[in-house]
Amino acid sequence: MKQDKAVDEATRLIEDWTRVHGRTRDRLLPLLHWLQEEIGYVDDPAVPAIARALNLSRADVHGVVTFYHDFRRAPAGRHVVKLCRAESCQARGGAAMEAEATARLGVAMGETRRDGQVTLEPVYCLGLCAIGPNALVDGRPIARIDAAALERIVQEVSA
Amino acid sequence: MTRVFVSRDMASVALGADEVAQAFEAAGCEVIRTGSRGLFSIEPLVEVEQNGARVGFGPVEPGDVAAVLDGSHAARLGDVSALPFFAGQQRFTFARCGVIDPLCPEDYAAHGGWRGLDAARAIPPQAVVDAVKASGLRGRGGAGFPTGIKWQTVLDAVSDAKFIVCNADEGDSGTFADRMLMEGDPFCLIEGMAIAGHAVGADHGYVYIRSEYPFAIATMREAITMSAERIAPFALEVRVGAGAYVCGEETALLDSIEGKRGQVRAKPPLPALAGLFGQPTVINNVLSLAAVPFILSEGAEAYAAVGFGRSRGTMPVQLAGNVKHGGLYEIGFGITLGELVNGIGGGTASGRPVRAVQVGGPLGAYFPPSMFNLPFDYEAFAQAGGLIGHAGITVFDDSVDMAHMARFAMEFCSVESCGKCTPCRIGSTRGVEVMDRIIAARDAQPVATERVGGGLAKALYSCAPDRNDSGLEPQTALLRDLCDTMKYGSLCALGGFTPYPVLSALDHFPEDFGAPAPVKEAAA
Numbered sequence: 001m002k003q004d005k006a007v008d009e010a011t012r013l014i015e016d017w018t019r020v021h022g023r024t025r026d027r028l029l030p031l032l033h034w035l036q037e038e039i040g041y042v043d044d045p046a047v048p049a050i051a052r053a054l055n056l057s058r059a060d061v062h063g064v065v066t067f068y069h070d071f072r073r074a075p076a077g078r079h080v081v082k083l084c085r086a087e088s089c090q091a092r093g094g095a096a097m098e099a100e101a102t103a104r105l106g107v108a109m110g111e112t113r114r115d116g117q118v119t120l121e122p123v124y125c126l127g128l129c130a131i132g133p134n135a136l137v138d139g140r141p142i143a144r145i146d147a148a149a150l151e152r153i154v155q156e157v158s159a
Numbered sequence: 160m161t162r163v164f165v166s167r168d169m170a171s172v173a174l175g176a177d178e179v180a181q182a183f184e185a186a187g188c189e190v191i192r193t194g195s196r197g198l199f200s201i202e203p204l205v206e207v208e209q210n211g212a213r214v215g216f217g218p219v220e221p222g223d224v225a226a227v228l229d230g231s232h233a234a235r236l237g238d239v240s241a242l243p244f245f246a247g248q249q250r251f252t253f254a255r256c257g258v259i260d261p262l263c264p265e266d267y268a269a270h271g272g273w274r275g276l277d278a279a280r281a282i283p284p285q286a287v288v289d290a291v292k293a294s295g296l297r298g299r300g301g302a303g304f305p306t307g308i309k310w311q312t313v314l315d316a317v318s319d320a321k322f323i324v325c326n327a328d329e330g331d332s333g334t335f336a337d338r339m340l341m342e343g344d345p346f347c348l349i350e351g352m353a354i355a356g357h358a359v360g361a362d363h364g365y366v367y368i369r370s371e372y373p374f375a376i377a378t379m380r381e382a383i384t385m386s387a388e389r390i391a392p393f394a395l396e397v398r399v400g401a402g403a404y405v406c407g408e409e410t411a412l413l414d415s416i417e418g419k420r421g422q423v424r425a426k427p428p429l430p431a432l433a434g435l436f437g438q439p440t441v442i443n444n445v446l447s448l449a450a451v452p453f454i455l456s457e458g459a460e461a462y463a464a465v466g467f468g469r470s471r472g473t474m475p476v477q478l479a480g481n482v483k484h485g486g487l488y489e490i491g492f493g494i495t496l497g498e499l500v501n502g503i504g505g506g507t508a509s510g511r512p513v514r515a516v517q518v519g520g521p522l523g524a525y526f527p528p529s530m531f532n533l534p535f536d537y538e539a540f541a542q543a544g545g546l547i548g549h550a551g552i553t554v555f556d557d558s559v560d561m562a563h564m565a566r567f568a569m570e571f572c573s574v575e576s577c578g579k580c581t582p583c584r585i586g587s588t589r590g591v592e593v594m595d596r597i598i599a600a601r602d603a604q605p606v607a608t609e610r611v612g613g614g615l616a617k618a619l620y621s622c623a624p625d626r627n628d629s630g631l632e633p634q635t636a637l638l639r640d641l642c643d644t645m646k647y648g649s650l651c652a653l654g655g656f657t658p659y660p661v662l663s664a665l666d667h668f669p670e671d672f673g674a675p676a677p678v679k680e681a682a683a
Contacts, residue, residue: 028419029415067577086333088480091481127335130478130486134173141172142173143174
């Protein structure tokens with residue numbers, strides 16, 4: 001069974017990690033970050049395994065996973081575009097670029113396109129506030145996004 | 160070999176600094192990656208070393224290498240520190256940022272690094288706390304609480320374990336000073352935290368950095384490893400946030416480090432007495448801690464000599480948004496808002512008139528140009544119905560729709576609310592709905608309706624618009640009521656300060672809410 005295998009794999013990873021980094025409650029966020037880095041998201045079957053490893057309740061872990069915007073509960077697209085929605089980028093035409101980006105990429109803010117090619121996510125400030133509108137494309141910062149820059153991003157994530 | 164300096168700051172990289180650095184390397188230059196000096200209209204900035212002096216060029220593109228190296232490039236700036244933008248600054252905290260290689264310990268020491276820590280460790284903890292008190296340093300994260308008083312409380316607390324926590328969760332739009340310092344001079348923050356550790360008797364510290372700052376996280380991690388021996392027995396570790404704005408609130412941040420949802424704790428107890436893991440904890444912002452090495456090495460008097468009223472020392476002001484010369488400008492308190500926006504910032508980048516500036520991030524008030532004589536000072540801003548916060552100034556030109564910005568403030572609060580208290584959690588959602596009705600009514604032909612009472616209960620629990628109440632006047636009355644509830648009923652600044660942008664937009668720009676424009680703004 002594919003699902004069981006995934007659970008076994010997650011359990012093994014979590015066990016390995018906690019042996020090195022400890023089992024105290026304050027390890028939860030670092031563990032979730034690490035797991036997401038390894039697997040790409042924190043899937044539901046991993047929650048009981050995490051709870052066991054850190055001696056927490058499932059509800060505790062579920063509560064934390066769902067509280068923070070960064071943790072995904074499903075795989076992201078092959079490319080992730082994070083577009084800043086905050087005031088400084090808005091002051092430099094960010095809202096228009098946001099509308100343009102959703103139209104050009106064919107995906108709504110906060111969602112993954114059906115073909116799994118791209119995930120478009122809002123981010124509230126990358127700290128590049130004098131050179132907006134800004135984005136992170138697969139972790140790479142891009143400033144002063146205009147129609148031409150957006151075109152380059154669309155090309156890049158379509159490849 | 161020609162030595163060339165190119166910034167590795169995230170903003171510079173976003174503008175193409177990596178490609179520029181590679182081009183100079185390919186041309187056989189020795190490229191030293193620095194932090195950013197903080198003027199983004201000249202980034203990517205390249206400084207070429209000639210006879211021991213640095214000659215600046217910017218902005219530079221990868222194809223410009225030959226023209227830069229032979230000095231013929233049109234964007235030749237000469238000595239960057241002599242440019243008007245830099246010459247007027249008082250750089251206490253950011254003195255090294257943009258100048259040194261942030262991950263070169265020798266560079267740091269050669270530019271005055273570790274002198275503050277050495278001075279602190281040569282005197283008893285109480286003397287260090289006294290120096291911080293005498294400097295007049297107040298929290299640079301927002302509320303402006305005296306740092307020395309906070310440290311005294313932790314020093315006086317009796318406990319086996321105490322902690323130093325650096326709040327590097329600066330999430331305010333329009334602010335980037337923390338990010339720039341962590342990327343451009345990480346040892347400065349580490350030194351400040353080690354001094355705090357000595358001052359209060361703590362041997363362990365955490366730097367909680369927001370995940371939106373990947374460059375800062377990587378730089379701090381590396382710098383902490385490199386300086387571990389230098390700061391021992393004090394030990395530091397980086398904790399990474401997970402995209403929750405509310406974790407910039409100190410008690411939510413502590414819960415987040417402890418592995419919980421980042422929810423606000425009710426105070427008391429103060430974190431100084433029962434903070435991280437229930438132990439006495441100093442929790443300070445990046446800029447507060449990074450100001451400490453200067454205070455210890457140069458003396459409290461040197462720091463306190465600069466400033467305005469009870470706001471002592473310097474403030475790294477961040478000019479952001481639609482501004483011509485955007486960037487980091489460190490200067491003593493007291494400079495006016497207008498000097499910053501129009502003088503140093505040069506007005507808008509779009510060339511259109513400035514219509515509004517938001518000071519202090521998404522929870523800060525919007526000010527019209529008629530209030531530009533306001534001096535940068537905690538008390539003056541509070542009196543004018545605003546806050547300095549993290550000293551971010553976001554400039555908007557006349558194309559801004561202030562009702563939309565008020566709606567966005569409510570929306571942001573609803574997205575980022577930790578959910579613990581009702582005024583913030585539900586109030587912000589109701590606020591978005593009220594703003595939607597105001598905007599709809601404004602865009603339709605406004606019809607006169609009578610004023611309604613009972614706004615508070617209606618604001619919190621009614622999501623269905625009453626047909627008769629959908630006019631502008633009852634809706635703005637409802638909005639004020641709702642803001643009142645959020646301001647006085649919320650547990651922390653997220654819900655409590657969201658009324659600042661909303662009400663200041665309504666008060667200063669009523670015409671965007673469908674009300675008559677003010678006849679003539681009176682001078683402040």
